[in-house]
Amino acid sequence: MPGRFLKAFEPLMKIVPEVRAPERKVGFNEKILWTAIALIIYLVMSYVPLYGLQTAQETSAMRIIFASTRGSLMELGIGPIVTAGLILQMLAGADFIEVDFSNHEDRSLFTGVSKIFSIIFTAFQASAYLIWGIYSTLPMVQSVVIFAELLIAGIILMLLDEMIQKGWGIGSGISLFILAGVAQNIMISCFQYYYVTEAADNSVRPVGIIVAIIQRLVSGGSLDNLVLSSSGWPSITGLLTTIGVFLFVIYVQGIKVELPIAHAQYRGFKGKYPISLLYVSNLPVIFASALFGNIVMWSQLLWSNYRTSSFAPIISLFGNFTQQDGNIVPTGGLAYYVTSPTRGFVEVLENPIRYLIYSVILVAFCVVFSLIWLQVGGLDPRTVAKQLVDSGMQIPGFRRSEKPIETLLSKYIPAVTVLGGLIVGLLAAIADFFGAFGTGTGILLSVGIVYQYYQQITQERVEEMYPGLRRFLGG
Numbered sequence: 001m002p003g004r005f006l007k008a009f010e011p012l013m014k015i016v017p018e019v020r021a022p023e024r025k026v027g028f029n030e031k032i033l034w035t036a037i038a039l040i041i042y043l044v045m046s047y048v049p050l051y052g053l054q055t056a057q058e059t060s061a062m063r064i065i066f067a068s069t070r071g072s073l074m075e076l077g078i079g080p081i082v083t084a085g086l087i088l089q090m091l092a093g094a095d096f097i098e099v100d101f102s103n104h105e106d107r108s109l110f111t112g113v114s115k116i117f118s119i120i121f122t123a124f125q126a127s128a129y130l131i132w133g134i135y136s137t138l139p140m141v142q143s144v145v146i147f148a149e150l151l152i153a154g155i156i157l158m159l160l161d162e163m164i165q166k167g168w169g170i171g172s173g174i175s176l177f178i179l180a181g182v183a184q185n186i187m188i189s190c191f192q193y194y195y196v197t198e199a200a201d202n203s204v205r206p207v208g209i210i211v212a213i214i215q216r217l218v219s220g221g222s223l224d225n226l227v228l229s230s231s232g233w234p235s236i237t238g239l240l241t242t243i244g245v246f247l248f249v250i251y252v253q254g255i256k257v258e259l260p261i262a263h264a265q266y267r268g269f270k271g272k273y274p275i276s277l278l279y280v281s282n283l284p285v286i287f288a289s290a291l292f293g294n295i296v297m298w299s300q301l302l303w304s305n306y307r308t309s310s311f312a313p314i315i316s317l318f319g320n321f322t323q324q325d326g327n328i329v330p331t332g333g334l335a336y337y338v339t340s341p342t343r344g345f346v347e348v349l350e351n352p353i354r355y356l357i358y359s360v361i362l363v364a365f366c367v368v369f370s371l372i373w374l375q376v377g378g379l380d381p382r383t384v385a386k387q388l389v390d391s392g393m394q395i396p397g398f399r400r401s402e403k404p405i406e407t408l409l410s411k412y413i414p415a416v417t418v419l420g421g422l423i424v425g426l427l428a429a430i431a432d433f434f435g436a437f438g439t440g441t442g443i444l445l446s447v448g449i450v451y452q453y454y455q456q457i458t459q460e461r462v463e464e465m466y467p468g469l470r471r472f473l474g475g
Contacts (some may be wrong), residue, residue: 076122255277284368288425303320
């Protein structure tokens with residue numbers, strides 16, 4: 001039976017908008033169409049300014065990861081949705097919420113509560129932005145209109161994600177929106193023609209590193225100050241790091257332990273159950289980034305409004321900030337140690353202790369969230385063993401029961417989960433240190449998302465060819 005916490009939200013679930021799951025098998029081409037429509041709606045909202053405001057290009061790590069655009073309908077991006085899921089999953093992982101993820105009713109209730117929390121966090125964050133002056137002082141009417149715009153945009157984004165996840169599209173809306181933001185940032189970092197000035201030698205260059213390289217080669221200039229950028233502009237080091245991380249993650253995605261499986265009734269049907277080195281995929285680094293982003297955002301809001309109050313000593317523990325080049329940057333507190341470098345390797349060399357601490361915290365949380373998602377996502381040995389048995393599969397040499405299969409899976413899954421969390425955390429930190437385009441976390445997420453789409457598209461094709469496999473594959 002579902003826990004009392006989840007049951008308490010049942011009345012609210014009746015009034016929360018939802019997308020109904022398809023009552024028929026949605027064809028592959030139709031799924032592609034709905035996925036494209038969701039992406040187009042997201043991109044349009046990213047360029048529609050809030051009432052009385054203007055959109056602004058801002059390529060901070062949190063903006064990229066949260067798929068948000070400053071001053072637009074996507075000001076909040078997927079932040080409230082990810083934050084709601086993060087909090088509920090942490091509560092479930094710590095057993096503060098009684099929920100059995102192998103039970104269909106519990107999973108449905110948990111999903112419904114996640115939607116309610118997403119709406120609550122959207123409203124709360126929008127209110128905080130307006131009350132605490134993130135847009136400076138606005139007239140009451142404009143504030144009310146902006147609040148309504150942000151709330152409605154957040155609900156639309158939530159429904160787009162739900163539409164895709166319930167089978168109308170492919171993959172997940174959140175992953176799709178992150179991928180779009182990262183791809184856009186990489187294209188800008190490579191090909192933007194806008195000219196800027198390097199602080200080190202006052203030289204003028206295009207923002208896009210490929211355009212800058214071509215310009216220097218054509219004019220016979222030196223590439224020396226393009227290797228590293230002290231101003232944080234795209235550099236040759238960042239370009240090589242981006243390519244290197246892409247290739248390495250693609251390679252790691254292919255490393256897996258494959259356990260032989262066979263159908264209990266159809267003796268001729270044999271296959272392999274893969275346990276990938278990145279078993280829980282990119283979700284741990286999403287949750288870690290969401291946690292860091294919320295720490296920075298809320299500590300900044302508290303500092304901006306209460307730094308001169310009696311609570312200043314407590315607020316300083318979460319973060320102290322200062323104005324630099326028109327931006328508010330952390331100078332102390334927890335926010336200081338969970339913020340990635342903005343100027344690449346040059347900044348890391350200037351503050352090695354700070355970024356060593358940052359990398360340790362990032363890796364630790366990636367491992368923790370990997371273990372939490374193992375239970376929450378139904379990827380633990382017990383759940384997988386039950387799925388195999390229920391699908392009519394067995395591992396040759398073992399009795400067709402859950403316990404021996406669970407024992408075998410327990411030898412691999414927990415170890416692979418910890419190792420995978422460690423790898424994604426280290427990769428994200430290293431990529432950030434060397435100024436990878438789209439941020440290290442963004443690249444890691446985008447490669448994982450593309451790989452997931454490849455797997456899901458392949459699965460869709462297999463299900464169309466062999467409908468009997470749909471139950472085992474989860475279709």
